[in-house]
Amino acid sequence: MNQTILILGAGGQIGNELTLKLRSIYGSKNVIASDIKSCERLFNSEGPFEIIDATSRDAVLKVIQKYQVTQVYLLAAMLSATGEKFPQKAWYLNMTSLLVVLDLAKEKYIKQVFWPSSIAAFGPTTPKHNTPQKTMMEPSTVYGMSKRSGEFWCQYYHEKYGVDVRSLRYPGVISWKTKPGGGTTDYAVDIFFHAIKTQSYECFLKPSTRLPMMYMNDAVDATIKIMQANVKDIQIRTSYNISAMDFTPEELAKEIRKHIPKFTMSYHPDFRQAIADSWPQTINDSYARRDWNWNQRYDLSLMTKDIIKNLQAQKNLEFNAL
Numbered sequence: 039m040n041q042t043i044l045i046l047g048a049g050g051q052i053g054n055e056l057t058l059k060l061r062s063i064y065g066s067k068n069v070i071a072s073d074i075k076s077c078e079r080l081f082n083s084e085g086p087f088e089i090i091d092a093t094s095r096d097a098v099l100k101v102i103q104k105y106q107v108t109q110v111y112l113l114a115a116m117l118s119a120t121g122e123k124f125p126q127k128a129w130y131l132n133m134t135s136l137l138v139v140l141d142l143a144k145e146k147y148i149k150q151v152f153w154p155s156s157i158a159a160f161g162p163t164t165p166k167h168n169t170p171q172k173t174m175m176e177p178s179t180v181y182g183m184s185k186r187s188g189e190f191w192c193q194y195y196h197e198k199y200g201v202d203v204r205s206l207r208y209p210g211v212i213s214w215k216t217k218p219g220g221g222t223t224d225y226a227v228d229i230f231f232h233a234i235k236t237q238s239y240e241c242f243l244k245p246s247t248r249l250p251m252m253y254m255n256d257a258v259d260a261t262i263k264i265m266q267a268n269v270k271d272i273q274i275r276t277s278y279n280i281s282a283m284d285f286t287p288e289e290l291a292k293e294i295r296k297h298i299p300k301f302t303m304s305y306h307p308d309f310r311q312a313i314a315d316s317w318p319q320t321i322n323d324s325y326a327r328r329d330w331n332w333n334q335r336y337d338l339s340l341m342t343k344d345i346i347k348n349l350q351a352q353k354n355l356e357f358n359a360l
C-alpha cells in the first residue's frame with residue numbers, strides 16, 4: 039500500500055535517521071519531516087519539511103490534511119536526564135503529543151501510528167536480568183512515567199477505538215550521525231566522538247553499569263519492521279521489549295581500545311547513575327522475535343567497528359575542509 043508518512047521530531051537522534059531510511063523506501067516526497075525548529079539541512083533540503091509543535095492538534099492536523107498523511111511516527115520527546123530537570127515540561131510534551139496523535143488516529147485522519155517507549159518504563163522493582171515483557175513496572179523518572187502511561191494509552195486506544203498504534207521499548211540507541219540529547223545512555227554515543235578527537239573520555243556512569251543497548255541501524259530497521267508487520271501479528275499493544283546487546287562503560291572502552299589503543303577513560307558519576315541503576319541490565323525480547331521476527335544485525339564488536347570507521351572518515355572530511 040502507498041504510504042504518506044509524517045515524522046514528528048525528525049531533527050532528533052532517531053527521527054533523523056528514520057526519516058532518511060523511510061525516504062529511501064517510500065520516496066522523499068512521501069515522507070514529511072517535521073520538528074519544532076528548522077532542521078532541513080539535516081535532509082539536504084530533499085523532501086518536504088514542516089515546522090510543527092507536536093503538542094498542537096491544529097498544527098499536526100493541518101500538515102496531515104495538506105499531504106494526506108496515512109502514518110505518523112511520533113519521535114518528539116524529552117528524554118530521561120533532561121526530564122528530571124524539567125519534570126512538568128517533560129510530562130506535558132511526552133503525553134500531550136501522544137494524545138494529540140492518538141486522537142487524530144481515532145478520528146480516522148491517519149491509519150497507523152508509531153510511538154516509542156523505552157527501558158525507562160521499567161523501574162527499581164523490575165527484575166534486572168532478562169527482564170520479561172510482562173513484569174513489575176514502577177518507573178522512577180518522569181520520562182519513564184510518561185512512557186509507562188503512554189503504553190497504557192496506546193493499548194487503550196487500540197482496544198477501545200481500534201487505533202493501529204505500534205510501539206517498541208527502545209534500549210539505549212547508539213548513533214554517530216546525530217547525537218542524542220538529554221538521555222542517560224548518551225555516554226555510549228559521546229564516548230566515540232571523544233575517542234576519535236582526544237583519545238580520552240570522562241564517563242558520567244560507573245564502570246560496571248550494565249545497560250541494554252542497540253545500534254541505530256537496528257533501531258531504525260526494527261521500527262520500520264514493526265510498522266510493516268501484518269496487523270494480526272502484533273499481539274502486544276502496550277509496547278514490545280526489544281534489545282540487541284548489553285554492555286558496561288568498561289566493556290565499551292575495552293572494545294574501542296581494539297581500534298584506538300591509546301584511548302583512556304575516567305569516571306565521574308553524576309545524577310544519571312541513579313537513573314541507570316533503576317533500569318534493567320538485560321532484556322528478554324522473545325515476544326518481538328516470535329511475533330514479527332525481530333532479529334538484530336549488530337553486536338558490540340560490529341557496531342564499534344562501524345562507528346569508528348564512519349567517524350574517522352568524517353574527521354578526515356573535516357580536515358579536508360580546513
Ligand code: SER
Nearest residue numbers: 117118156221222223
Ligand atoms: N536513551 C534513553 C535515555 O537515556 C532511554 O530511553 O533517556
